[in-house]
Amino acid sequence: MIDVVNYSKLYGEFRAVQDLSFTVSPGDVLGLVGPNGAGKTSTLRALAGILQPSGGTIHIDGIDLVQEPVRAKRRLAFIPDEPQLFEYLTVVEHLRFMGKLYGVRDTEARIGPLLVELELDQKRDALPSELSRGMKQKLAIACGLLHDPAALMLDEPLTGLDPVGIRRMKETIAARARAGTAVILSSHLLHLVEELCTRLLVIRRGQRVAYGSVDEIVRDRPELAGASLEDLFIALTS
C-alpha cells in the first residue's frame, strides 16, 4: 500500500534522510520513531506529498507520488501534530469542503457517523476558535478520515487529547487498520507505539537503524532480548 524505495531528502548540503526503504501493507500500523531531528517529519511530509524527495520513489496504493501526485493524494490522509484549520469554516463546513476536494459522493451521509465517532456531533456548527486544542485535533482527524484513505499518516496524534479522547483515538486508529488502511504513526509516546503498531521503523540521522516487528528487531539484535521498548529505542538510537 505504501512503498518507499531509497527515499532521500537533501536540504542544500544537509542530508535529512538517506536511502530509506520500507513498506506498509493494508492493515499494518507502522510506528515511525527516532530521536529529535532524525528525519521523521521530513519522511512523513514526503509521504504526504508536501516535500519533494531528492531521490528514490514513493508509491501510494501503487501510484507514484512524484509522477501522479493528485491521484496519489486522493488515496492518503496526513494529520499533522499541530492541527491547521480554516478559521472561517465551521466543523461541518470543514467536512463538506474536504468531501468536495476528495470527490466524496456521499459526504452528507458520512459526516454524521464521523462526528459521533470523534465526539464532535455537539460542535458541528462551531468555528475552530471555539474548539479546544483536543477538539481541533479531532476535527483534523475527521477531515483526514472522511474520504476513507487507503493510507493514513499521523504525526503525534494524541497531543492535546484528554484520557477519554486518547482511548477513543486509539480505537479509531485500530479500527481503520482493521478495515484495511495502511497506517504510519509517528510518536515519541512509546507506550502508544507499543500498543498500536504492528511494526516499527527506527531512524537516526536520516538512516534506518531498525525495521520490522519487535520480535524481528530483537532477532537481529539478540543482546536486546527482554528489553522494554524504551530500552530498545535508547539502545538503537544512541
Next chain:
Amino acid sequence: MWYLTITSARNRLKSQAARLRQPRYLVALVLGIAYLYWALGAGMRDEEMPFSQLAAKPQVPLIVSAVLLLTSARWWLARADRTALAFTPAEVHLLFPAPVSRRALVHTKLLRGQAAILLNVVIWVVLLRGGAATIDGWQRGLALWVLFSTFTLHRLAAALVRLNASQHAGAGRRRAIVPLVIFAAMLTTVGGLLWQARPALSLAWSFGAGDVARVLGETLQHPAARVALAPVQALVGPVFATSPTDWLQRIGPALLVLALHYLWVVRTDAAFEEAAVEASQERLKALARMQGTSLDAKRSKKGGVARTLPLPTFGHPAVAVAWKNATAAIRGGGWLKQIGLFFVLFAGTIGLLRWSTGMPTGALIGLTSVWGIMLMLLGPQWTRFDLRLDLRDLTSLRTLPLSGRAIVTAEVVGVSLLHAITVFAFLAVPVLFATFDATVRADVLELTGAPWPWLVALLLLVPAINLLTFTVQNGLALLYPAWVQLGTDRRGFEAMGQTMLTMGITLVGGAVALVFPLVLGAALWFIARPWAGGWAPVVGAAAGVTMLLVEVIPVWMALGSVLDRTEPGDVPGQLA
C-alpha cells in the same frame, strides 16, 4: 538588547543572502539594483521629473501635512491600535519574564521597526527622485527617516495613550487628556477649515485637479491651520527642501519633533508591558486565525455564524478552494460589511455634496467612475483572500489532492470574482445615473450611443481586469514569498513604500499585459460598429477579454508548476 537586535538583523541578512542562490531572487535583485543605480544616479539630477515640479509648488507641503494629519487620526479615533504594540511570541516568552526594564523593551520594539523604516526610506528616495536637483539623496533620505520614525512613534504613543485611558481609569485618563485635547484641536481646526471651503472646492472641482490643489493650499494657509499643522509641517519640510541651506534650516525643527515624540513614548510606558503582552496574545490569535483581518466578527451578537455561499456540489474539486476563500472574505474579512460601509459612505458623501454644493450629475458620474477605477486598481492590495493568505500554511495546501495549476487558478479566480462584484457595483452607478437622470441622459447618449451595452461590456471587462491584477499579485507572492508580505496583517505608515512598490509592479505588469487586449478590443469595436451598432462595445470587450485570458491562463499554468516545486521551507513564517 543591542545584541538581540544586531544579531537578529545580521542573521536575517544572511538568510536573505542565501535566497539569492535561487536564480529568480538573484535576477530580481540585479534588476532592482540596476534600477536604483539609475534612479539615484542618473535620474536624481533630472529636474524634469514630476517630483521636482511638485516640490516647487508652495501648497504641496501643506496639503501633504494635512493628509498626514488626517491619516493619523485613525490611530486616535478608531479603537486602540494594538498591532502597534505587538511583540513576537519569542520576545513575550523570553524577554518579558527576564530582568529587563520596560524602557529597554520599548527600545527593542523601536529598533526592530527600523528595518522596515530604512527599507521604505530607500523606496521613497527612489520614488521621489528628481527633486534631488535641489538636495542630495542622503539629505532626502534622512528627512524621510525622521518623518517615518516620528510617525511610527506617534502610532505607538497613540496606542499607549488609548490603552492607558481605557485600562487605568483615574490616572490613565488624566494622562491621556493632554495629548487627546491637542490632537483633537489640530484635527478640528484643519477639518473645520476644509469644511468651510467646500463651496470653493466644489467649484474648483469642475476646473480640474490643479485648481482643487490651489484652493486647498489657500485654505491651509489660514493662520489657524498653519498653527495646527506646524508640527507635521516641521516633519514634512525637509523632504520638500529647495536647497541644501534650506534643508539645513528645516531639519532642526524636524529632529526636535522626533525627539519630543521619543520622550513622549518613553514616558508613556507605564502600561506598556501589560498592553504589549495583550497585544502580542491578540496577534498570536490572529496568526492562528490564518492571519485574520482587522474585521473579525465571525459570530453575530445573537450567536449565529455569518451565512456564506453554498458549496457547489458540481464542478472541479478546486471550486472548494475558491469557496473557502470567499467564506473567509465574507466571515473574516467582513467583505459584505466593507461593501455596505463603502456604499453608505459614498452615498452619504455624494448626497451631502449635492445637497450642500449642488454638485452637477456630470461631476458625480466622474467621481463615481474614479472611485470605481481606483477600487479596481487598488483592490488587490486590500482583498488578500488568495495565495497571499494560504501560502502561510503551505503544508496544508500541499496535502490537497489538487495540482498546483488547479490551486493557483482557484485562488486567483475566487478572489477576483469576489472583488469584481464590488467594482462592478461601483462602475454600474454612472450607467444608472445616465439612464435615470434627465440632466445628463442626452450628453451620455451622444457620447456612448446607449448605456446598457456599456453595462454588459463592464460585466465582461471588470472580472477580466481583476483576474489580471490578482494574477500579478499572486505571482509575486509565489515567486518571492520571502520579499512579499503574506497574510492580511495591518501595516504601519512606514511600510507604505513597500505597498506602493507592489502596487507599482502590479500596475506596470497589468498595463503591459493589457496592450494586446486593448488593441484587439478597440479594433474589433471599430470594425463591429457598422453592423453591431450600440452593441459594438460588447464585441470589443469580448475580444479583449478573450485575448487577456489567452495571456493569463498560461501564467496560471506556469505559476502552478512553481507551486508544485515550492516547499514549506521556501516560505518564511509558516504557521506549522
